[in-house]
Amino acid sequence: xxxxxxxxxxxxxxxxxxxxxxxxxxxxMARLRGRSARQRAPFKALDDVDFKVESGxxxxxIGHNGxxxxxxxKMLAGISKPTRGSIAVRGTIAPLIEVGAGLVDDLSGxxxxxxxxxxxxxxxxxxxxxxxxxxxxxxxxEFIDTPIKRYSSGMKVKLGFAVATSIESEILIVDEVxxxxxxxxxxxxxDRMEDLIKRQGRTVLLVSHNIRxxxxxxxxxxxxxxxxxxxxxxxxxxxxxxxxxxxxxxxETKLSAAAGSGRTATSGNAEVESVVMFDEHGNAVxxxxxxxxxxxxxxxxxxxxxxxxxxxxxxxxxxxxxxxTSQSIGSxxxxxxxxxxxxxxxxxxxxxxxxxVYSLRLGVALGGSFxxxxxxxxxxxxxVLGKDINRAVQTGYRxxxxxxxxxxxxxxxxxDDATSGPGSRRDGVAYALDGSSSLSDKHDARR
Amino acid sequence: MITAIKNIIDYRELIAVLAxxxxxxxxxxxxxxxxxxxxxxxxxxxxxxxxRSFVGIPSGNVPYPVLAFAALMPWIFFQESASEGxxxxxxxxxxxxxxxxxxxxxxxTAMTTKLVELCINALxxxxxxxxxxxxxNGQVFWAPVIIIYTMLASLTIALAGAAINVYxxxxxxxxxxxxxxxxxxxPVIYPLEMVKNKLLVQRAAGQWSDVLYTLYxxxxxxxxxxxxxxxxxxxxxxxxxxxxxxxxxxxxxxxxSYLFFKHAELYFxxxx
Numbered sequence: 001x002x003x004x005x006x007x008x009x010x011x012x013x014x015x016x017x018x019x020x021x022x023x024x025x026x027x028x029m030a031r032l033r034g035r036s037a038r039q040r041a042p043f044k045a046l047d048d049v050d051f052k053v054e055s056g057x058x059x060x061x062i063g064h065n066g067x068x069x070x071x072x073x074k075m076l077a078g079i080s081k082p083t084r085g086s087i088a089v090r091g092t093i094a095p096l097i098e099v100g101a102g103l104v105d106d107l108s109g110x111x112x113x114x115x116x117x118x119x120x121x122x123x124x125x126x127x128x129x130x131x132x133x134x135x136x137x138x139x140x141x142e143f144i145d146t147p148i149k150r151y152s153s154g155m156k157v158k159l160g161f162a163v164a165t166s167i168e169s170e171i172l173i174v175d176e177v178x179x180x181x182x183x184x185x186x187x188x189x190x191d192r193m194e195d196l197i198k199r200q201g202r203t204v205l206l207v208s209h210n211i212r213x214x215x216x217x218x219x220x221x222x223x224x225x226x227x228x229x230x231x232x233x234x235x236x237x238x239x240x241x242x243x244x245x246x247x248x249x250x251x252e253t254k255l256s257a258a259a260g261s262g263r264t265a266t267s268g269n270a271e272v273e274s275v276v277m278f279d280e281h282g283n284a285v286x287x288x289x290x291x292x293x294x295x296x297x298x299x300x301x302x303x304x305x306x307x308x309x310x311x312x313x314x315x316x317x318x319x320x321x322x323x324x325t326s327q328s329i330g331s332x333x334x335x336x337x338x339x340x341x342x343x344x345x346x347x348x349x350x351x352x353x354x355x356x357v358y359s360l361r362l363g364v365a366l367g368g369s370f371x372x373x374x375x376x377x378x379x380x381x382x383x384v385l386g387k388d389i390n391r392a393v394q395t396g397y398r399x400x401x402x403x404x405x406x407x408x409x410x411x412x413x414x415x416d417d418a419t420s421g422p423g424s425r426r427d428g429v430a431y432a433l434d435g436s437s438s439l440s441d442k443h444d445a446r447r
Numbered sequence: 448m449i450t451a452i453k454n455i456i457d458y459r460e461l462i463a464v465l466a467x468x469x470x471x472x473x474x475x476x477x478x479x480x481x482x483x484x485x486x487x488x489x490x491x492x493x494x495x496x497x498x499r500s501f502v503g504i505p506s507g508n509v510p511y512p513v514l515a516f517a518a519l520m521p522w523i524f525f526q527e528s529a530s531e532g533x534x535x536x537x538x539x540x541x542x543x544x545x546x547x548x549x550x551x552x553x554x555x556t557a558m559t560t561k562l563v564e565l566c567i568n569a570l571x572x573x574x575x576x577x578x579x580x581x582x583x584n585g586q587v588f589w590a591p592v593i594i595i596y597t598m599l600a601s602l603t604i605a606l607a608g609a610a611i612n613v614y615x616x617x618x619x620x621x622x623x624x625x626x627x628x629x630x631x632x633x634p635v636i637y638p639l640e641m642v643k644n645k646l647l648v649q650r651a652a653g654q655w656s657d658v659l660y661t662l663y664x665x666x667x668x669x670x671x672x673x674x675x676x677x678x679x680x681x682x683x684x685x686x687x688x689x690x691x692x693x694x695x696x697x698x699x700x701x702x703x704s705y706l707f708f709k710h711a712e713l714y715f716x717x718x719x
Contacts, residue, residue, distance in 0.1 A: 013717065074544075074716060077546070077547055078547035079543070079544065079545070079546070079547045079716045080713075080714075080716040080717055081713040081714070095545070095546060095547070101541060101542060101545035101546060102541065102542050102545075102546070104468060104472060106471070106472050106475050106476070107468065107471065107472065107475075111468075111471070114464060115464055115465075115468050118460060118461050118464040118465075119461065119464075119465075119542065119546055119548075120546065121461075121548070123460060124460050124464075
C-alpha cells in the first residue's frame, strides 16, 4: 500500500478574503435577503493533483515560484487542509518546511535544541540521547550556552538543520533547506540528506529549485505548473521539460520587456522599422529548432544619404554575452543608400547555438570612417528549442552554448611492462611532460 | 472531547517545554525575574485595602487584605489565561505556518504558564495567612478542584476567542477591556456575601432579586472566588448554589467553544 496517497486534491484560496467586518456584515445581510454576495473567483493553488508515493521512494517536486509546491507540502504535513479531495499519509512525518522555525533568540543553543526538537515531536528522552550528536553536527560546541541572539545567521541555520534532521520519522518532507550555510556546511548537509535517503531508506519528498540536486537525489520527479501536475516520471525527463518551460518563460518576459532593456543608440539618420525571424518555410517565428536554417529580415528607414553603409547582426544571450557577430563588409555591393525604406536579409544555415533564449543586436555604420549610424541590442528575442537533445546529460544545463561535433574513444595502450591499468595513466602524464619540454626547446632555439 | 484529552496527554511534554519557554523568555533579562508575577496581585491588594478604608467593605471575620488577595489569585489567573490564550494562536503564527501539532496546544500552554505564576502567588497567600495567624482546615483540598474548574472556564473563552482572533484581530484587542470590566461584576473587591445580602436577604430588587442573583452567579468567577475563599480562608465547603449556574454555563459552552476552535483550525495556516 502506498505510504502517501494524494487523490484529486484541489486547494483554493479566495483572494482578498480578509475584508473588513463591515463588508462581512453587508455580505451576510445580502445572503440573508437571498441575494448572492459579490464574490471574487477563487484562486486555485492546486488543481486536481493526484499521485501516490510508495515506501522508500524519493520524490522530487519542482516548478516555478507559485506553482503550488509549498502548498502541496503544507497539506502533506497537515498544516493546511485541501478544499476538495483527500490526502492519506500512513506513517510518521517530519516536515522540514523551514529550518529554524521556532528558534527563540533569548534562549541559549542548548535550550533551543530542547525547544525546537520538542516542537518537531521528539520526546525528552530522545533529545537527551541525541543532544551531543546534534551539537557536533552543528559545530557549536563552544557556543552552546550562549543565547542564540548572539549567533551569526549561519550558526542559527546550522542549529536548525541539525535539529531537524535528527528527527526519526518514516517520511521526511524537505523544502529548500539544503541551501544553507557556507560551502563546507552545504556539503555536509547534502551528505546528511543523501545518507537519510539512500542508506536509511526513508521516504522523502524534496522540493527545490536546485534542479541538479533534485535530479541527483530523486527516483521520481513531479513537475507542477499553475497548480497542475504536468509531468510525473523519471528525473531526467521531468527536469528537461522543466528547462524547456523555464526557457519559454524567460523568452516571454524578454518579449514583453524587449523594447526597454539593452543599449540603443542612433544618429537619427536611419531607424529600425521591423525585425522578423523566419524559419525555413518562410513563416515568421519566435521559436526555432536547434540546427534549423533561419532568415533574419530587418526593415530600415533611411532618412539621409548613407554612403557605403556596413550592416552588422549579432547574437547575444539574455545577460548580454556576445556570442557571434556578422558584418556585411565584402558581402554587399558598396553604394550610397538614398533615403527610403530597405529590407536587409541575413540567412543563417544550421543555427548552431544550443537550446535557450537568445537576442539579436543590430548595427549600421558608414564604410571607411566606421562612423556609427545606428546600434541596438535586444532587438529581437527568440528561443531555440531542443528537439531530441538531452541537455542535462549530454552537455549539462548551461554549461555551454555550442555542441562540439566530436567522437569519443577510450582504449588501453599496450605497454612494455605488463602492468595495464595504472601504468597507462602514468604514461599519459609522461606525454604531457614531453609536450611542455618541447615548447621550452623552441624557446631556447629562438634565443 | 475525548481526542482533546488524548491530545493533551500525548503532547504534555511539548506543553511543558513551551510553557517553560514562555516563562524563561519573559523573565530572562528582568532583574526581578518571576517576582513580577506576584507584583500585580500584591499592588492591587494594597490599592483595594486603601480604598476600603474610605468606603467600608465588610469582610466578615477574615482580614480584608487576605480576603482580597485570595480573590485576586483566581481572578488574575482566569483573566490572564483567557486573554493570553486568545492571543496565543496569532502570536505563534510562524509556527502555525510551518509545523503541525494540535492547535489547542497554544491556548493550553498560555494557561499552563499562568498556572506556574498562580503557584507562586499561592506561596504569597500562605505567607499572608501565616502573618495574620490563619490556618486552613481540611477543606483546603478543594482548592485544586476549584482551580481546575477555573482553567475550564478560561479555556472556554480562550479557545473561541483565539479562533476568532485569527480572522478578526478585534477580539485580541477588545477582550482585555471586556475582562477588566468583568472584574467589577465578580466578587473581587467586595465579597459575594454583600451581593447575597442585598439581593437574597434585603431583596433590593423586589421580585427580580432571585433572577438577578442567578444572573450574577452565571459568571463562573462568582462561584469560583467565593468557593476559593471559603475553602482556603473560612474553612467552609465550596458554595454550591453560587457555583451551579456558572458550571452549567461552562459545561455547555466549553464543548461548543472547542468544536468551533477545531473547525476553524483547519484554515488557520491559510488565513493567519
